[in-house]
Amino acid sequence: MDYMNWMRLNTNIHDKRLANICLPMTHDSGTFDLSDEMAPDPAEWVVELENALAKIAKDLNDAGILPYVADPLAWLLDEAVVSLKGLTTATKENIATQLRMGIRGFDFRMYNKSGVYYTYHGLQSTSTFASMLDDIRDFLGQTTGEIVYVNLSHYIMFEGDDLETFGNFVKSKVGAWAYRPNAAASNDPFQATYAQIIGQEGTNNPASS
Numbered sequence: 737m738d739y740m741n742w743m744r745l746n747t748n749i750h751d752k753r754l755a756n757i758c759l760p761m762t763h764d765s766g767t768f769d770l771s772d773e774m775a776p777d778p779a780e781w782v783v784e785l786e787n788a789l790a791k792i793a794k795d796l797n798d799a800g801i802l803p804y805v806a807d808p809l810a811w812l813l814d815e816a817v818v819s820l821k822g823l824t825t826a827t828k829e830n831i832a833t834q835l836r837m838g839i840r841g842f843d844f845r846m847y848n849k850s851g852v853y854y855t856y857h858g859l860q861s862t863s864t865f866a867s868m869l870d871d872i873r874d875f876l877g878q879t880t881g882e883i884v885y886v887n888l889s890h891y892i893m894f895e896g897d898d899l900e901t902f903g904n905f906v907k908s909k910v911g912a913w914a915y916r917p918n919a920a921a922s923n924d925p926f927q928a929t930y931a932q933i934i935g936q937e938g939t940n941n942p943a944s945s
Contacts, residue, residue, distance in 0.1 A: 739838035743930065744881025754933065755926040759885055761841025762834060764826035766855030769863055775847045775856035776892055824858040831871040840883060844868070845890035848898055853905070856892070869909040876913045881934055884913075 738745060749757050829837065844865065847856040853865035872884055894902065907914070916936055917923040925933060 737838075740836055741879055741882065742838055743840065743883060744879070744934075750930045750934075753927055753929050754883065754885075757930065759841040759883075760839050761843065761885070762827045762839055763843050764824075764845065764855075764857045765831065765834065765839075765842040766844050766861045766863070766865070766868055767824060767826045767857045768828055768830050769861060770821050770825060770857070770859040771862045773860045774858060775854070775860040820858060826857065830863070831868045832875065835871065835875040835884070841885040841887070842872075843887045843889070846888055846892070846894070846902070848891070848893040848902065851901075853902065856890075866905075866909065869906065873910050873913070876910070883930065883933055 743749065743757075827834065831842070834842075844855045845857060846865065847854045847860060849860070854863075855861045855865055855868070872886070876882065876884065888906075891899070915925040915928075915933060917925075
């Protein structure tokens with residue numbers, strides 16, 4: 737099977753609504769190269785982990801087991817990172833590879849680090865979100881007839897106008913391929929058919945938009 741072009745080649749789905757097409761999707765799609773740095777994730781399990789490690793560090797210090805460690809919590813976190821990566825890594829393939837393997841749905845948790853965007857799942861990604869969008873853009877530029885669904889959620893460190901700035905950033909990267917509601921199709925892309933979505937502007941290539 738040609739996984740790069742499976743949607744275009746599978747004519748049986750062309751008259752179906754997007755909601756009725758099974759899109760292979762990955763969860764926490766940006767966890768393929770997590771760094772050693774914890775994101776400021778407010779999730780309850782992260783807070784519980786930090787509190788538990790802090791208590792262990794205090795007990796070790798009180799018992800004199802770690803008398804020469806200046807920051808026992810940092811030491812414990814370093815030791816825990818390897819295990820934490822194992823728990824928080826949901827996929828080991830980068831976005832370009834996932835697309836080539838036939839994945840058409842992506843799930844990203846967004847972290848704004850002083851104007852540079854990353855994904856995260858407890859730990860921050862090493863790759864920037866910009867590079868992940870570049871992979872999606874390049875894939876859409878190389879193919880015709882493939883639909884890529886992207887879900888963004890769990891925003892952290894976004895304040896004031898940051899979301900608007902982020903929206904403009906995403907548009908600058910992949911906006912040329914965005915779904916455009918019109919009189920012939922539903923405002924909800926999931927209620928539009930494959931043919932309606934792909935048929936917008938004549939093709940799915942921004943060069944003809």
